[in-house]
Amino acid sequence: MTRLILNRILQAAAVIAVVATSVFVLLQFAPGDPFAASLDGTDVPPGVRAEWRARYGFDLPPAQRFTRWAGALAHGQLGYAPSQHRVVSAVLAEAMPRTLLLIGVALAIGFALGVLLGLLQARHHGRWQDRVIGALTLGGVAMPEFLLGLLAMTWLGARWRLFPVAGLASEGDAAAWPMWERLLDHLWHLALPAGVLAISVAARVARHQRAALLGVLQEDFIRTARSKGLGEWTTLWRHALPNAIGPVLALLGLALPSLVGGAVLIEKIFGWPGMGLTLFDALLARDYPLILAATLLATIIAVVARALTDVVAELVAPRRERPV
Amino acid sequence: MAARTWNRLLHDRPARVAAAVLAGAALAALLAPLISPFDPALQPDPVALRLVAPSWQHPLGTDPYSRDVLSRMLHGARISLGVAAGAMLLSATLGTALGALAAVVGGWADAVVSGLVDILIAVPRLLIIVALVATFGALSPWWLVVLLGGSGWLTTARIVRAELRDHLHREYVLAARALGATDWRITWQHLLPAVAPQVAVAAALALAAVIPLEAALSFVGLGVQPPLASWGNILLDGADYLTSAWWLVVFPVAAITCTVGAALILADRLRAAIGGERAP
Numbered sequence: 297m298t299r300l301i302l303n304r305i306l307q308a309a310a311v312i313a314v315v316a317t318s319v320f321v322l323l324q325f326a327p328g329d330p331f332a333a334s335l336d337g338t339d340v341p342p343g344v345r346a347e348w349r350a351r352y353g354f355d356l357p358p359a360q361r362f363t364r365w366a367g368a369l370a371h372g373q374l375g376y377a378p379s380q381h382r383v384v385s386a387v388l389a390e391a392m393p394r395t396l397l398l399i400g401v402a403l404a405i406g407f408a409l410g411v412l413l414g415l416l417q418a419r420h421h422g423r424w425q426d427r428v429i430g431a432l433t434l435g436g437v438a439m440p441e442f443l444l445g446l447l448a449m450t451w452l453g454a455r456w457r458l459f460p461v462a463g464l465a466s467e468g469d470a471a472a473w474p475m476w477e478r479l480l481d482h483l484w485h486l487a488l489p490a491g492v493l494a495i496s497v498a499a500r501v502a503r504h505q506r507a508a509l510l511g512v513l514q515e516d517f518i519r520t521a522r523s524k525g526l527g528e529w530t531t532l533w534r535h536a537l538p539n540a541i542g543p544v545l546a547l548l549g550l551a552l553p554s555l556v557g558g559a560v561l562i563e564k565i566f567g568w569p570g571m572g573l574t575l576f577d578a579l580l581a582r583d584y585p586l587i588l589a590a591t592l593l594a595t596i597i598a599v600v601a602r603a604l605t606d607v608v609a610e611l612v613a614p615r616r617e618r619p620v
Numbered sequence: 621m622a623a624r625t626w627n628r629l630l631h632d633r634p635a636r637v638a639a640a641v642l643a644g645a646a647l648a649a650l651l652a653p654l655i656s657p658f659d660p661a662l663q664p665d666p667v668a669l670r671l672v673a674p675s676w677q678h679p680l681g682t683d684p685y686s687r688d689v690l691s692r693m694l695h696g697a698r699i700s701l702g703v704a705a706g707a708m709l710l711s712a713t714l715g716t717a718l719g720a721l722a723a724v725v726g727g728w729a730d731a732v733v734s735g736l737v738d739i740l741i742a743v744p745r746l747l748i749i750v751a752l753v754a755t756f757g758a759l760s761p762w763w764l765v766v767l768l769g770g771s772g773w774l775t776t777a778r779i780v781r782a783e784l785r786d787h788l789h790r791e792y793v794l795a796a797r798a799l800g801a802t803d804w805r806i807t808w809q810h811l812l813p814a815v816a817p818q819v820a821v822a823a824a825l826a827l828a829a830v831i832p833l834e835a836a837l838s839f840v841g842l843g844v845q846p847p848l849a850s851w852g853n854i855l856l857d858g859a860d861y862l863t864s865a866w867w868l869v870v871f872p873v874a875a876i877t878c879t880v881g882a883a884l885i886l887a888d889r890l891r892a893a894i895g896g897e898r899a900p
Contacts, residue, residue, distance in 0.1 A: 307738055307739070307742070308742070310739055311739050311742050311743060314739055315743060315748075318748075319751070322751060322752070322755045323755075325755055325756065434881060434884065434885070435877070435881065437881075437884060438828075438877050438878075438880040438881030438884055439873070439876075439877040439880070440832035440835065440836065440876065440880070442832075442836055442839065443832075443835075443855075443873045443876060443877065446855065446859070446862075446869055446873065447869065447870075447873060449862060450862040450863075450866060450869050453862075454862040454863045455862070455863055550741070553741070553742060553743060553744040553745070554744065554745070554746070554829075556744045556747070557744040557745065557746030557747055557836075558746075560744075560746065560747065560750075561746075561836055561839075561840070564840065575747075575750070576840060579750070579754050579840075579842075582754075584754075584755065587751060587754050587755075588751060588755075591747045591748070591750065591751040594744065594747050595743055595744060595747060595748075598742060598743070598744050599742045599743070602742050603742075
């Protein structure tokens with residue numbers, strides 16, 4: 297157990313180091329530095345340009361800039377974002393909790409729903425319930441999150457106006473509403489983006505859950521449980537599920553990086569002002585420090601979440617062999 | 621052994637339907653220049669023919685630039701499926717080669733390949749490609765193939781490595797070795813044909829992963845650039861007209877979902893066919 301945790305921490309650190317270094321190398325290729333837009337006009341005296349560049353170390357050779365950059369990164373300083381007129385860390389500190397909220401809610405609902413659907417399928421294996429849920433979950437896996445998001449946006453948002461089409465909360469006098477109304481308003485804005493992501497998660501989880509349960513149901517201790525006279529649901533819930541949930545968690549961990557990628561697109565579609573939307577705004581503004589910092593941070597979230605899932609999978613079901 | 625797996629797959633109805641869907645999509649892509657009713661880039665009348673709903677003249681409607689959506693879907697299939705197929709071939713080749721290297725050579729090669737897989741598999745592909753494209757500017761479809769294929773070999777390598785390590789200790793390999801066959805010959809003549817079904821599963825899954833990635837990149841304007849059509853950038857053209865032009869969303873979504881679903885079913889059934897072979 298301790299070995300697994302240490303292993304996962306080292307692995308996560310290696311991933312972050314590799315991605316951080318690649319991000320720095322990319323920054324070197326990016327045309328212009330953060331001051332190019334404001335200082336490289338013909339009417340700016342050369343001394344002023346040189347002074348600002350020297351103050352932030354842009355006149356140093358690449359090796360020294362790298363150590364400087366890595367040192368600043370270790371202190372959580374990610375540079376200056378010209379498009380937002382703020383430091384990158386301030387921009388991301390505002391955006392990250394919103395992304396974590398979106399992904400967290402989607403994961404929690406999606407996982408619970410997926411396990412439930414998988415249980416239903418295993419309970420009614422081979423019958424119409426199994427087939428209907430199977431077709432739905434296949435559709436849910438086959439349709440990428442952002443396409444489901446576009447469909448939801450088109451009908452539930454733009455056409456029928458059941459849900460808001462952008463933002464964290466309603467504009468205007470909403471700030472003066474009572475506390476619980478503001479909370480409901482937030483939930484109403486969160487419903488579509490989180491719901492779409494949750495459906496994608498649920499479809500993936502259900503497919504794995506069904507397969508894992510059907511595997512476990514072949515085993516002898518299940519026959520023992522049934523011959524004791526336990527009901528089918530009790531057998532599933534008390535005996536099969538605990539033995540089938542570990543592999544499902546591990547596979548969910550494998551799917552997390554693509555979930556983070558999907559969340560970025562979902563934010564763009566639903567105007568949810570988290571890291572994804574920040575990233576795309578930065579892309580439009582060609583704000584390289586912000587683009588690369590947002591990429592780095594999103595990667596770190598994916599890596600840490602994956603490491604955590606692996607550890608949780610080990611805690612939940614320590615005996616099973618897992619494909620990692 | 622592998623031959624029986626292929627045979628079992630050939631007689632599996634869902635697998636045949638899925639293969640037919642993929643073959644149909646590929647055929648439509650190949651024949652696009654012959655069967656498209658219009659030139660996909662032509663803007664015949666951006667005022668009168670703008671955002672025309674599906675009709676006999678334009679079965680899938682027109683886009684904001686008056687271009688025929690059916691023609692763009694067919695030509696877009698060439699790009700979207702071409703990029704996906706190219707990336708799939710690249711990742712299957714890379715994954716098989718590196719997985720075999722890790723399993724057969726072992727030692728340092730195994731350490732390097734496995735370490736690389738463990739690191740890269742935790743990184744969201746979409747984000748890395750977005751950062752690359754943002755820095756270097758828009759890419760040609762060929763570069764998309766390289767980026768998507770070059771980042772998609774991890775699962776294939778992992779599967780091939782695990783399968784080959786299992787096969788290395790089987791009697792037929794020991795027999796071949798006793799007869800004096802080299803590692804190279806054993807790998808090429810015996811091991812790779814034996815794991816071909818598993819490679820095909822990984823390739824089908826790679827295809828199912830790459831089609832949405834290309835669509836996503838083109839949808840945010842970082843993938844296939846206009847006037848070239850792809851399923852993703854037809855969606856991008858429609859994103860501003862969600863309330864008025866449903867056909868710009870529904871048809872690309874349906875095309876992407878059907879091809880991805882077919883690839884997933886094929887991978888599923890193939891896996892079942894392999895499993896059936898192992899059962900006593």
